[in-house]
Amino acid sequence: GAVVSQHPSWVICKSGTSVKIECRSLDFQATTMFWYRQFPKQSLMLMATSNEGSKATYEQGVEKDKFLINHASLTLSTLTVTSAHPEDSSFYICSAIGFGLAGATDTQYFGPGTRLTVL
Amino acid sequence: QKEVEQNSGPLSVPEGAIASLNCTYSDRVSQSFFWYRQYSGKSPELIMSIYSNGDKEDGRFTAQLNKASQYVSLLIRDSQPSDSATYLCAVNPGTSYDKVIFGPGTSLSVIP
Numbered sequence: 217g218a219v220v221s222q223h224p225s226w227v228i229c230k231s232g233t234s235v236k237i238e239c240r241s242l243d244f245q246a247t248t249m250f251w252y253r254q255f256p257k258q259s260l261m262l263m264a265t266s267n268e269g270s271k272a273t274y275e276q277g278v279e280k281d282k283f284l285i286n287h288a289s290l291t292l293s294t295l296t297v298t299s300a301h302p303e304d305s306s307f308y309i310c311s312a313i314g315f316g317l318a319g320a321t322d323t324q325y326f327g328p329g330t331r332l333t334v335l
Numbered sequence: 336q337k338e339v340e341q342n343s344g345p346l347s348v349p350e351g352a353i354a355s356l357n358c359t360y361s362d363r364v365s366q367s368f369f370w371y372r373q374y375s376g377k378s379p380e381l382i383m384s385i386y387s388n389g390d391k392e393d394g395r396f397t398a399q400l401n402k403a404s405q406y407v408s409l410l411i412r413d414s415q416p417s418d419s420a421t422y423l424c425a426v427n428p429g430t431s432y433d434k435v436i437f438g439p440g441t442s443l444s445v446i447p
C-alpha cells in the first residue's frame with residue numbers, strides 16, 4: 217500500500233518552455249499532496265501544499281505564477297514549471313497523505329521524483 | 336521558528352555495528368515523528384513513525400522518542416553497507432495535522 221507515482225521520471229527541456237509533472241496516489245486517496253524541490257547534496261525544500269479542490273499554499277519565496285499546482289482529484293496533483301530556466305533544474309518530488317491506509321493519516325509517502333534539466 | 340536539527344555527518348560505522356542517528360526539535364507540542372531514508376539520487380522512503388515516548392522496534396531499526404527532552408533517535412542494529420544513505424528526521428509540529436518539518440538529514444556510511 218501507499219504507492220505514489222510520478223511522471224515523467226526525468227525530463228530535459230529548452231529554456232523558456234513549460235514542463236508538467238504529474239503525481240498520483242495509486243492505492244489511496246490523497247487529501248493533501250506536497251511538492252518538494254531538492255538540489256544536489258541539499259535538503260528537501262517544501263515548495264507548496266495542495267489540497268484536493270483548493271488552491272495550493274505556497275511557501276515563502278516560491279513564485280506561484282511560475283510553479284502552477286493543480287490538485288483536481290483525490291489521486292492526482294500536477295506541477296507545471298512555466299517558462300523554465302536553467303536555474304530551475306532540480307529534482308522535484310511529490311508526497312501525499314490521505315485515507316484508505318492502515319495507520320495514521322499524517323504520514324507522507326513520497327513519489328520517486330522527477331529530475332528536470334533545463335538547457 | 337519551528338526547527339528540526341540533525342548532525343549532518345557523515346557518520347561512519349563498520350559493518351555489523353550499531354548506527355545511532357539523533358534528532359532534536361524545537362516545538363514542544365509536536366506529536367508525530369518520522370524517520371525516512373534517502374539514497375543518493377532517489378526520493379525519501381519511510382522507515383518508521385513514532386508517536387509515544389519510548390522505543391519502537393521494526394526489524395533492525397529502533398526509534399526512540401523522548402518528548403520531555405524533545406529528542407528522537409534511530410538505531411540501526413547490525414548495520415549493512417546497504418544502509419549507507421541519508422536519514423531524514425521529520426516532525427509534525429501539531430499546528431497542522433498534515434504538514435511536517437524535515438531535518439537536514441544525516442549521511443550514514445557503513446564500511447564493509
